[in-house]
Amino acid sequence: DAGITQSPRYKITETGRQVTLMCHQTWSHSYMFWYRQDLGHGLRLIYYSAAADITDKGEVPDGYVVSRSKTENFPLTLESATRSQTSVYFCASSAGPGANEKLFFGSGTQLSVL
Amino acid sequence: AQRVTQPEKLLSVFKGAPVELKCNYSYSGSPELFWYVQYSRQRLQLLLRHISRESIKGFTADLNKGETSFHLKKPFAQEEDSAMYYCALSGGTGNQFYFGTGTSLTVIP
Numbered sequence: 001d002a003g004i005t006q007s008p009r010y011k012i013t014e015t016g017r018q019v020t021l022m023c024h025q026t027w028s029h030s031y032m033f034w035y036r037q038d039l040g041h042g043l044r045l046i047y048y049s050a051a052a053d054i055t056d057k058g059e060v061p062d063g064y065v066v067s068r069s070k071t072e073n074f075p076l077t078l079e080s081a082t083r084s085q086t087s088v089y090f091c092a093s094s095a096g097p098g099a100n101e102k103l104f105f106g107s108g109t110q111l112s113v114l
Numbered sequence: 115a116q117r118v119t120q121p122e123k124l125l126s127v128f129k130g131a132p133v134e135l136k137c138n139y140s141y142s143g144s145p146e147l148f149w150y151v152q153y154s155r156q157r158l159q160l161l162l163r164h165i166s167r168e169s170i171k172g173f174t175a176d177l178n179k180g181e182t183s184f185h186l187k188k189p190f191a192q193e194e195d196s197a198m199y200y201c202a203l204s205g206g207t208g209n210q211f212y213f214g215t216g217t218s219l220t221v222i223p
Contacts, residue, residue: 033211040123042200042215090158094211101204102148103211105158 003027006106019078021109023091031094032074036087081113118203120214127191128222135186135217137201147184148202191221
């Protein structure tokens with residue numbers, strides 16, 4: 001399933017720096033999502049997008065910015081990284097509601113903020 | 115408010131024993147329920163969804179609307195079932211997927 005790729009796989013940064021995590025999918029899925037995975041919290045939705053130029057907040061959007069100028073890309077930016085943003089970040093895509101609705105996940109980006 | 119609860123963070127069973135991973139949900143409408151699995155060094159992937167009423171890798175899950183539960187079951191656990199399991203709920207509008215906190219299953223040989 002190379003249809004959705006994330007980069008980088010690992011990233012170490014310092015507090016206060018800006019970091020951008022990339023997500024690219026080749027299926028032309030309408031919906032794209034960013035989740036963070038933390039022990040004890042499971043997967044929490046940061047932002048999602050229903051189509052190009054349409055984005056909306058999830059459960060934990062503070063400190064993050066997204067854009068979706070093209071259907072296939074959905075970058076996530078941490079404008080000023082904080083230690084609490086150390087996490088594993090997963091991008092996902094979906095064709096949308098209906099009988100075949102399901103999420104396809106990227107491999108994840110492990111981010112450490114020092 | 116929508117919520118997915120997985121009460122067990124860790125679950126260990128012996129190979130060949132039955133396994134049940136619990137999932138309860140709260141949602142005001144008619145949700146769709148899923149189980150996702152993450153094997154070691156692999157990406158998260160769909161295991162099964164209630165609407166399909168299928169059995170994948172010997173796992174089944176029945177949606178019980180009265181108890182608002184969607185427990186995952188397998189009669190005989192195998193070592194390769196060791197993984198992190200997430201129960202998830204969709205509002206059916208395409209943009210609402212809520213996950214539980216996950217259960218890490220270890221099958222002891």
